[in-house]
Amino acid sequence: MTTSHQDPFFKRLTEQNENYRYKLPSRQDAGKFIQNLINFLFPISQDCQNCPSKDLAMKYADLRNDLDYMLKPLLPQIEKDKDEILDEIFGGIPDIYEMLLADAKSITDNDPASVSLEEVISVYPGFMAIATYRFAHLFAQCGIPLLPRMLTEFAHSQTGIDIHPNAVIGSSFFIDHGTGVVIGETTHIGNNVKLYQGVTLGATHVSKSLASRKRHPTIEDNVVVYANATILGGETVIGHDSIIGGNAWLVRSVPPFSQVYHQSKIEIRPQSASIT
Numbered sequence: 001m002t003t004s005h006q007d008p009f010f011k012r013l014t015e016q017n018e019n020y021r022y023k024l025p026s027r028q029d030a031g032k033f034i035q036n037l038i039n040f041l042f043p044i045s046q047d048c049q050n051c052p053s054k055d056l057a058m059k060y061a062d063l064r065n066d067l068d069y070m071l072k073p074l075l076p077q078i079e080k081d082k083d084e085i086l087d088e089i090f091g092g093i094p095d096i097y098e099m100l101l102a103d104a105k106s107i108t109d110n111d112p113a114s115v116s117l118e119e120v121i122s123v124y125p126g127f128m129a130i131a132t133y134r135f136a137h138l139f140a141q142c143g144i145p146l147l148p149r150m151l152t153e154f155a156h157s158q159t160g161i162d163i164h165p166n167a168v169i170g171s172s173f174f175i176d177h178g179t180g181v182v183i184g185e186t187t188h189i190g191n192n193v194k195l196y197q198g199v200t201l202g203a204t205h206v207s208k209s210l211a212s213r214k215r216h217p218t219i220e221d222n223v224v225v226y227a228n229a230t231i232l233g234g235e236t237v238i239g240h241d242s243i244i245g246g247n248a249w250l251v252r253s254v255p256p257f258s259q260v261y262h263q264s265k266i267e268i269r270p271q272s273a274s275i276t
Contacts, residue, residue: 022146023073030147031154033066038131041097044122064090070147077145085142092138099171103130106172110194125159126175136165169193170221177227184216186234191221196246198228204251220256229262 001009040059064086071082078085104127107120114120120127132155136148148165156162160179163169167183170191175181177197183189187201203215214234223238225231226246231238238244239256247262254260 022077024146024150025070025073027150027154029066029070030150031158033063033070034132034135034151034154036066037063037135038128041093041100042121044118060090071144074145074147078143080143085144088142089138096134096138099134100127100131102172103127103174106174106192106194107176110174111176125161126178129155129159129161129163129175129178129181130169130173133163133165133167133169137167137169140165167216180228186214187216188218190219190223190240193219193221194224196225196227199225200230200232202230202232204233217250 040056040063067089068082068086071078071085075082104117104120107124107127108114108117111120114124129152132151136151139151140148152163152165161175161181163181163183164185164187166185167187167189169183169187169189170193172192173189174192174194175196176194180198181195182200182202184202186203189201201217201219203210205215217231217233217236217238219225219231219238220240220242222241223244224242225238225244226248228246229244229248229250231244231248231250233251235253236251237253238250239254239258241256242254242258242260244250245259245261247264248260249262250260
């Protein structure tokens with residue numbers, strides 16, 4: 001690029017950069033923070049050994065300082081006092097910890113391939129995505145802009161599971177395998193729900209004018225949704241204790257105890273005679 005081209009381009013960059021409302025923490029900092037937070041709660045791997053309670057208090061303080069640092073560039077867009085937000089978030093950690101233990105137990109109890117709780121916590125992508133979502137959801141409830149989405153997108157990049165932080169998800173949640181799972185912003189999921197890989201809980205319309213409306217489905221308690229099923233629409237309710245089979249496509253509600261299956265036609269053609 002020649003000097004004559006540089007000057008107008010740099011001017012354009014400067015003008016555009018001044019229009020941004022948010023100054024964000026880095027993706028690396030966001031990812032490192034959520035991973036450190038999960039390791040703090042579940043020090044299972046070799047590089048996050050358990051430690052005495054006094055050291056836990058020090059790690060807890062470090063996590064609070066790290067979040068304090070990440071919130072600073074967002075403060076002009078946050079109505080609450082920073083210390084109030086930090087108190088809300090760290091005050092919510094014990095409840096999230098108990099929810100995550102229930103999530104991990106649900107995965108362990110329902111996956112025949114699972115050999116232990118430790119395996120689920122340290123290896124399973126579904127657990128990592130759920131753990132990240134639960135903290136991101138708390139951040140969103142506290143009124144923090146953009147950072148919640150940065151956290152869930154970090155988990156998305158690591159696991160292939162896309163959960164919007166504003167979705168509402170009950171206890172004992174189980175995602176098996178997980179690759180390609182998408183859970184939209186206004187989705188409501190009850191307790192003891194199981195999803196398999198490729199499930200989409202999405203919207204039937206993508207118009208920006210519908211952003212404030214419920215666009216994604218409600219999945220009631222004890223529902224199982226098998227691989228590659230697609231359930232769309234804010235008025236769509238999957239009644240409790242239902243089973244949604246693989247590859248099903250639903251845009252309307254089904255009552256409790258339903259069984260919904262996709263029927264595909266398989267044709268096997270006779271092998272043609274070999275040419276000699």
